[in-house]
Amino acid sequence: MRKYPLQHLEQLRTETSMLPGKNIEIIVKPSPGEDRPGYIDPAEFALLNEHWAGATKNPEEQPAEMPPIEVMLPAIRESMGFPNYNLNTVEIHTRYEELKGSGNRVGLWRHYPRKSSGNVKRPALVFFHGGGWIGGSVYTVENICRLIAELADAVVFNVDYSLAPEKPYPHGLNDNFNAVKHVYDHAEAYGIDPERIAVGGDSAGGNYAAAVALKARDEGSPKIALQVLIYPCVVMADAAAEGYEWKEELFDISPEHENILRGGLLALGKPKKLQDDLVAALYVSDETDIRNPYVSPMLADSHARLPRALVVGAEFDGLRVQTEFYAEQLAQAGVEVKCLRYKGMTHAFMDKLGHAAQAEDLCTEIAEAIKDL
Template sequence: MRKYDTRAIEKLQKETSIIENNGVKIILKPSPCEDRPGYLDPMELSLMEENHWAGNLGGEEPAASPPLEILLPIIRDAMGFPNYNLNTVEIHTKYEEITSCGNTVGLWRYYPRKSQQNTKRLALVFFHGGGWIGGSVYTVENFCKLIAELADAVVFNVDYSLAPEKPYPNGLNDNFYAVKHVYDHAEAYGIDPEKICVGGDSAGGNFAAAVSLKARDEGTPKIAMQVLIYPCVIMSDTHLDGYEWSENFFEFSKEQNDIIKNFLTLGRPAKDEEENPFASAYVSKKEDKLHPYVSPALAESHDGLPKTVLAGAEYDGLRVQTEFYAKQLIEAGVETTCFRYKGMTHAFIDKLGHVAQAEDLCIEIANAMKTL
């Protein structure tokens, strides 16, 4: 089920342009129904105006800044978006649990039934977003299933540990060992061990980048490609030479100025005395925030990392990090493709079936996988 005409997909696929940002060539995806610069995609805007978010609080604000432990259930319930299954073929779903990381981690996998006799399928191990403290495998399930169909692949969806109950390095270890488990059991899963990709959105993108670094450093598991969707690669209060964040990097109309500015909070560098409650729940020690497995942009070298696809939203504060990381990877000789989706905001893949851009990104990821 789609809430848009398929001509929107055609426009996203055929009417791209190339822009340059800080020496990086960015593939700019159009807003299918909005050509004016500085405006949100109309479908994105309508979803906001309808107040249609999952877990919506009905306009009620919690009383004066309660501690995170009080806010946590509210925040978790408010994450995600009710999306749609766009598959046109039968997708098999399997579930298992792994414990090699010391935690019990749920591992879902999806694959087209028609391809189950193929013993050398592509694979993608995906980590959902949610600021390290929330999110759900269920929010990204339809996204993962569509990639499984489009790429004729096995897609794994990792139900990793969340902070603050399980802080760093729990989530990282859960995801790293999930990938290692898939790699070590490639034959049993019917996948090609030379064509295993990792991916994630937001905090999940952070995990995907960190897992790729750790795998490179340890020499295993072998990762063929990383897919980083509006990833956090620099903790909000961590400074990095050469990295700059400014509202001036974003073009927005006077009419939508106040609306758009609300979406630029993520990625905005915090003042020294301020804290990012999500990041601080995951990593409380300053020295850990400087570790490249927490802030992948701080790695001494990005040499030897796998082929990379990055995707950012025009009106997402993390877009600056996304495109800066693309620059770091390109300078290290990593084959890198970077997309920017005009008019979109953070977490747009959660709206699969509502906005054409989420489906388009599935197509781009599948196409990139098929080149491996």
């Protein structure tokens, strides 16, 4: 089920433009139905107004004192994600198992098209959902994983990793790294090509994908052929690599949309002390951890010999600055990089599969990158 015309998908494929960077060219995807600079995509804007993320609150209505995190956490987790649609046109098989190699019980879902079940050399994607390391769900990204499986004729694994603060760093990283290693070590049993395994994720999941790629390079295994980084957080709190700078002036904001953007949507990724960053402080407890490359991949001593990358940002996502900076870092280190910017979109737009054409287009981009392996 789609809530947009197929024409919007065609526009996203054919009406792109190029934005030159230092080491890369950023492919800018259009905002169907909105040509004016500084405006949120019309479909995205309508969804934001219906969803909690688009709500702006009067500061006078805010509580004088924030409730304890134990009280806030269930509500924060409940608010994450967006109900989306199944766009599959073929039968997708789904299987489930549990892994324990990381010391935690980790659910591993896998999706693949029934028609290709006899193909023993399919590519694979191991996907890590977003949710700020403290929330999110494999169920939010299930339709996304299923669609990519169909479009790429691939096996897509969806990892139900441990969440902070109950299981802070490095639990989630270890869970995800172990899941990729498990998939690689059992490639033949899964009917996949061990030379064509990709890792990917959105937001915090993108952080995990980048960190897993770094760790796999450092340890020499498992072999990863592609990293798909969807509006990833690649630097934590106020840590920064040389040359990196976040400033609001990097965003073109229309007066009509100023309140909703400055009121919260662009705050994500804005540097702040660890103690002032609620989500980051729940994931890492030691301030020195924010400079660990497996927490802040931007700070790795070297980005050489990492797998090729598809790096995706949204125009009105506060994480866009670090997303595109990381793409530049990878390219400067000799990594093959394709960098996309979705004009008019905000953070977590991929969750809106079936509601926003950009989410479906991104699934197509990911599938094409996997097929090119």
